[in-house]
Amino acid sequence: MIEDVTKATQGRVWSLLSPDSKYxxxxxDDTYPADIDEAGSLLDAAGWTGRDGDGYRADAGGSRLxxxxxATIPTYPLDDVLEAWQAEIRxxxxxxxxxxxxENALVYNxxxxxxxxxxxxxxxxxxxxLQLNRAFGSTTPxxxxxxxxxxxxxxxxxxxxxxxPQVDQWLVQATKATDEATRRGLFDQVTRFILDNxxxxxxxxxxxxxxxxxxxxxxxxxxxxxxxxxxxxxxxxAVN
Numbered sequence: 540m541i542e543d544v545t546k547a548t549q550g551r552v553w554s555l556l557s558p559d560s561k562y563x564x565x566x567x568d569d570t571y572p573a574d575i576d577e578a579g580s581l582l583d584a585a586g587w588t589g590r591d592g593d594g595y596r597a598d599a600g601g602s603r604l605x606x607x608x609x610a611t612i613p614t615y616p617l618d619d620v621l622e623a624w625q626a627e628i629r630x631x632x633x634x635x636x637x638x639x640x641x642e643n644a645l646v647y648n649x650x651x652x653x654x655x656x657x658x659x660x661x662x663x664x665x666x667x668x669l670q671l672n673r674a675f676g677s678t679t680p681x682x683x684x685x686x687x688x689x690x691x692x693x694x695x696x697x698x699x700x701x702x703x704p705q706v707d708q709w710l711v712q713a714t715k716a717t718d719e720a721t722r723r724g725l726f727d728q729v730t731r732f733i734l735d736n737x738x739x740x741x742x743x744x745x746x747x748x749x750x751x752x753x754x755x756x757x758x759x760x761x762x763x764x765x766x767x768x769x770x771x772x773x774x775x776x777a778v779n
Contacts, residue, residue, distance in 0.1 A: 541743045544623045545616045549743040555662070555671070555730045557744055561719070562667065562726050570734060575631045582632065596633040604634045609655035609698075612640045617659060620742060647695055651682050658698025661745060668714040668722075671729060675738065676710055677702035687711045699738050706732055 541551045552558070554567040582596060587604045589597040596604040606628065613621060625636040641649065649655065662670050676692030678684045678700045684693025690711050693702075706729060713725035733739050751758045 540623050540627060541620065544619045545743065549616055549746060552741045552744050553734075554741060555733060555739065556667075556726065557663075560667070562723050564723075564727055564730075567730065567734065578632055582634075587634075590633065594633065595629075595635050605637060606634055606656045607637045607639060607654065608657040608659065609639050609641070609646070609649055610659050611643045611646050613659070616743070617661075621659065647682065650696070650698065651680070653680050653700075655698075659742075660696065660698055663745065667726065668710070671726070672710050672714065673697060675699065675701050675706055675729065675733060677704075677707050688715075690714050701738055703732070 541549060550558070553570055554563065556563045558565075582604070586598050587596040589599065589601070591597045591601065591603050598604070608621065608625075610621070621638055625638060628634050628636050639649075639655070650658070660674065662674050672690065672692055673694035674697055676684060676694070676697065678693035678695075678697040679702065680700055682695045684691070684695070684697070686692060687707060688711055692707050692710065709725045709729050709732075713722050713729070716722045716725065734741075
């Protein structure tokens with residue numbers, strides 16, 4: 540889907556970390572390939588065995604299986620990727636995906652109301668510790684977050700609202716660490732936890748284009764390699 544929608548301008552990713560990051564580990568590639576049959580079996584086991592008049596999965600009471608995705612108004616390619624994801628979920632699993640796009644100022648109130656199942660977010664920047672702290676540090680459903688040893692954990696836009704003490708400790712230790720090997724190990728532990736528990740579903744790398752005439756030399760940007768985290772992710776808020 541990613542290759543088709545973006546015409547191969549963006550790459551499919553499997554990890555929280557960009558392939559351009561010095562902390563990237565390719566062993567996460569292909570860790571969780573798509574398995575439509577298994578997904579259908581899990582939904583059947585969860586009680587979504589019926590179908591409503593429009594062909595969507597329904598439970599014994601007739602309630603439709605619906606996933607509400609909340610997002611600020613997306614731009615290309617995320618807008619096209621989410622529409623394609625919506626269509627594939629409907630076709631392959633019989634679930635309805637409601638794409639709710641709002642202005643940025645409205646997102647925070649809607650996140651606090653907790654009335655959604657997925658929240659796409661792009662994570663990137665120069666400080667990998669800071670970005671992972673904001674994305675996966677403990678955040679309560681009412682969007683409160685705090686500090687551990689003076690380090691800010693959590694964020695108002697942490698759509699997963701993950702609150703796991705072990706992840707917090709890994710994040711704090713990685714922020715304090717100055718040794719690259721130590722930081723790599725801690726980032727890998729965070730990544731493995733997030734993937735194993737489906738807190739985030741990595742989708743694609745992002746691409747930043749810089750144009751300059753032949754008379755301009757030594758052009759650099761904030762996003763020159765090694766880039767840290769580049770992934771738009773759909774989050775499962777069921778993790779508390």
